[in-house]
Amino acid sequence: MPQEEQNKYAYYAAILTDKVGELFDEDHDDCLDKEELSENLTDFFHALSSVMPCHLYNRFLNEQTNHLEFNHIANRLCFQFSTKE
Known part of the structure; x- marks a missing residue:
């Protein structure tokens, strides 16, 4: 690359x-309240890694992609960047 x-x-x-x-x-x-967050890490990481990127993707590209569909897009990006020299 x-x-x-x-x-x-x-x-x-x-x-x-x-x-x-x-x-x-x-x-x-x-x-963020660290104590409250420690009790809800699954929710936090879902928001950070799925919900927020999907929202931004839809907003920038005027799309209606759901979280699972965005996850497939993210997986393709991971593959795309992992196969570059």
Whole structure:
């Protein structure tokens, strides 16, 4: 995979990781309660890995994809990026 392309998704991943990390920073207004979250990790990771990306995908592309359909799209992306040089 060309270095420029690799850097682009790494760049996006870093920004997204920082923003999600802010949800755990007690200095932010939108800070998640860690105790409550620890009791609902399945819900949190479903929201983070399925619901939110599906919502963004639908919003950007004006689609009506459901969570399972988006999961198939995400799996194709994983395969696509894992097979690049």
